[in-house]
Amino acid sequence: MTRLNGKVALVTGGSRGIGAAIARKLAEDGADIAITYTSAAAKAGETVKAIEKFGRRAIAIRADNLDAAAVEAAVSEAHAKLGRLDILVNSAGVFSVDQIETATLDEFDRVMSIHVRASFVASKAAAALMGAGGRIVSIGSNLGERVPFPGLSIYATSKAALVGLTKALARDLGPKEITVNIVQPGSTDTDMNPANGDHADAQRALMAIPRFGQARDIAGIVAYLAGDEGRFITGSAFTIDGGTNI
Numbered sequence: 001m002t003r004l005n006g007k008v009a010l011v012t013g014g015s016r017g018i019g020a021a022i023a024r025k026l027a028e029d030g031a032d033i034a035i036t037y038t039s040a041a042a043k044a045g046e047t048v049k050a051i052e053k054f055g056r057r058a059i060a061i062r063a064d065n066l067d068a069a070a071v072e073a074a075v076s077e078a079h080a081k082l083g084r085l086d087i088l089v090n091s092a093g094v095f096s097v098d099q100i101e102t103a104t105l106d107e108f109d110r111v112m113s114i115h116v117r118a119s120f121v122a123s124k125a126a127a128a129l130m131g132a133g134g135r136i137v138s139i140g141s142n143l144g145e146r147v148p149f150p151g152l153s154i155y156a157t158s159k160a161a162l163v164g165l166t167k168a169l170a171r172d173l174g175p176k177e178i179t180v181n182i183v184q185p186g187s188t189d190t191d192m193n194p195a196n197g198d199h200a201d202a203q204r205a206l207m208a209i210p211r212f213g214q215a216r217d218i219a220g221i222v223a224y225l226a227g228d229e230g231r232f233i234t235g236s237a238f239t240i241d242g243g244t245n246i
């Protein structure tokens, strides 16, 4: 018997990077898993296979976070195909950098839709299907709290908005014993932010532990929050960033 046995989780953006590591970790801990992705079907298939190796059921659903109806349908499909829904992880995301002089409203709307609007839609749909013991975890960013580089007006705003969404949902869903938290990674070695990228040294220079985190470093705390030990933790933000800019 493992700690998430009998539970079902939906991880948005579970095809690659942090979302894929979270999906694998929740499966390792015993949950059946649905993931969403938007374009990387082959990578989504690899995550599904990795989950199945743990003896868990897994499905991959194509659902673009820009399309609210598709996100809502993905929540329903996960519940219908896997029989219940206990855990939602809002991880799908994109990076965006531009100085305020050239940043566009279209990009603002795109990033806010992928990070904030879709998390609102998925959380609302999932909460309606969850019973007591439900868990919602959103993946924010340490840039939602501290902004050590220029060009982050859109990205940082979207991640800070997720903190407000988390606290407000925690209030609404607390009486139903559903917890809502946010995990805020720092520099984590993924396609979005490779440890050998052009701006990696500048990031390492800000860190108490001067190296990039691995996606599995983020997955551990998500699994903890998703388990029974997390039952009284809600409305909280957890920054996992090797001590960046402290």
Ligand SMILES: NC(=O)c1ccc[n+]([C@@H]2O[C@H](COP(=O)([O-])OP(=O)(O)OC[C@H]3O[C@@H](n4cnc5c(N)ncnc54)[C@H](OP(=O)(O)O)[C@@H]3O)[C@@H](O)[C@H]2O)c1
Pocket (backbone or CB within 6 Å): 012, 013, 014, 015, 016, 017, 018, 019, 036, 037, 038, 039, 040, 041, 043, 063, 064, 065, 066, 091, 092, 093, 094, 095, 114, 139, 140, 141, 142, 184, 185, 186, 187, 188, 189, 190, 191, 192, 193
């Ligand atoms: N890496 C870091 O240093 C870092 C730091 C702080 C926060 N974060 C946050 O962590 C989360 C995961 O990032 P990552 O580094 O793992 O990025 P990644 O490796 O680029 O993976 C991004 C994931 O999000 C999915 N996705 C992107 N746009 C989507 C859309 N419109 N609809 C549905 N899914 C979409 C991708 O699906 P496809 O595979 O189909 O494209 C993929 O599964 C993001 O929210 C990011 O902001 C990352």
